[in-house]
Amino acid sequence: MKEKPCSNLQKLLVNGEFVVTAECGPPRGMLKEAVTAKGELLKGYVDAINVTDNQTAIVRMSSLAACVHLLEMGLEPVMQMVTRDRNRIALQSDLLGAYSLGIRNLLCLSGDHQSFGSQPDALNVFDIDSIQLLSMVETMRDTGRDMSGYELSHAPRMFAGAAANPFADPFEYRVIRLAKKIAAGAGFIQTQSIYNLPRFKEWMRLAREQGLTEEAYILGGITPLKSAGMAGYMAARVAGMDIPDEIIKRMRGVPKEKAGEEGMQICLETIEELKNTPGVSGVHIMAIESENLVAPIVKAAGLYPRPAAE
Amino acid sequence: MIVAEQKKISEIIEMVSPYRKVLVLGCGTCVKTCFAGGEDEVAVLASLLRLAFEKQGNSKEISEFTIERQCEDEFIQEAAEAIGRNEAVLSLACGAGVQDIARRFKNVPVLPGVNTTFVGVMEDRGLFTEECLCCGDCRLGQYGAVCVLTRCAKKLSNGPCGGSRNGKCEVNPETDCAWQLVIDRMRELGQLDSLREYIPPRDWRTSNAGGPRKLFREDMVA
C-alpha cells in the first residue's frame, strides 16, 4: 500500500477518503447504451463502479467490454473476475487485455455456482480459487511475471480486491479467510450486503485485532431493500445473505408504498454506523438493477459531492 | 468403491433390442456392494427384460452370468464361453469393466447397463456419497481427511465460499459443506491454525486433465 497507487480508487483510499463504490450489472444483450445509461446514473456519485462477471451464472455482456464502455465515459471501473468460467490461462490473458484497455481495479472472486444460473447444465472450471487468483494478480503486479514465471514486457499494476462475507459460516473461519485474502494480495475488500450490524461489527473487531484493517481497505456492502417481499426472498433464497428478522419486520411493518422509503432509511442508518466503525474505509452499494437509487442514497448519506478524480 | 446406478429399463431395452441373444453380465465387486450390478441385480434385470420382450411378442434369449470382477483378466476369461454364445453383452460393471470386456472380445458389442457415478462410500443405508475424484495428488492430509476437491462444489482449496450456511452447501442444502467438515475436524484435531496457510494452485497434470492416465509398475514386470 506504500507504493504509487495503481488506480484512482486506491489513491482515494490511501488519502483516507471514505469511498463510495457501486455495482453495475452488464445487460443480457450487446447494447452499449445499456451500460452507459447505468454509468450516467452513477456518474459523480461514486468513485468507482464494479462491473459484475456473469453474476448468478447468467450470461451477460462480458465484464471487460462493459468496463471499457464506462472508461470511455470517464468513469473508473472495478472489473470483477470469477474463476468459475475461465482457467488460469484465460484469466491471465484477460488481465493483460484489461490492463491494456485502461482497467486498473480488479475484484477477484470464485463466482456463483452455475447451478443457480440459466444454464445449470454448463461445466464449471474452478482451475484456481479466488485466493489463488489474488495471488496471481499480485505476482504479476509485483514481479512482472506470469504464473509460469515468464517475465512479461511490463508488470500489469492492478489494484486487486476481494469479496468477504462476514455472515457466512463457520464464523470463526471468516476472519482467517479474510486474512488469507489480504495476505494473497487483496488491497481492498468489499463485503456482502450488511443488515446484521452486530455480526458485522464483531467481524470488524476481530479483523482489527489481527491488524487486517491496517493492511487492506474494507468497504461495507449496502443493498437497499425495495419491498418486504424482496427482503423475505433475499433472506431465504440468496446464498450467503443474512437479513435478521427485525429488518424483515420493519419492512413488513410499513404500507407497501412506503416500503422503498423504509428500505432507504435502513440503508442510511447502516451507512451511518459504518462511518463510525473503525477500520471501515467506505461503502459498496449494490442496488441490483436499481442504479437510480444510488445517487439519492449517496446524497442523503452526506457523501456527496465525491472528491475529484484525476 | 466405485458407485454405479442401473440405467432406466427403457434405455436398456432400446439398447439391447437389435440383438436376439443377450448376456446380462454382472460384476461381483463394487457394483455388487452398491446394489447396481451383482448377481442379484443381474437376475432381476434379466427377468424384467424377458417379461418386457415377451410382452412385445419379441422372442429373445436373455441369459445371465456374473464374474468376480470385470476389470481383471483372470475373471473375465471365466465369462468367455457365455459371451461366445451370445450376440451382445449387457455389462452391469462400471465403465472400466465394460471397456475391459470389450477389449477382450473384439466381435461382440458390449453395452453399458449402469451409469458409473463416482468413487464413494455407503454413508448410511441406501445412501452413497462421492468421496474421491482420483485427482492423482492426494491432499487429504492437509484437510483433515475431507476431500475439498471432490466435496466442495467449487473445488475451493483455501477455505469456504460465502454461501456456506449452517453446515450446508449453498449449491445443495441437502449436502454438507465440505469446508465446514474440514474446519470442524481440524478444530477437533487442534490443527485449525494450519488452515491459515495459503495453498497454491494445483498441478492438474496428475488428474484426467493431463489426458488418460497410465500407471506403469516396473517392479511388477517379472
Ligand code: SF4
Ligand atoms: S458452501 Fe461449502 S461446499 Fe458448497 S461451494 Fe461453498 S465452500 Fe464449497
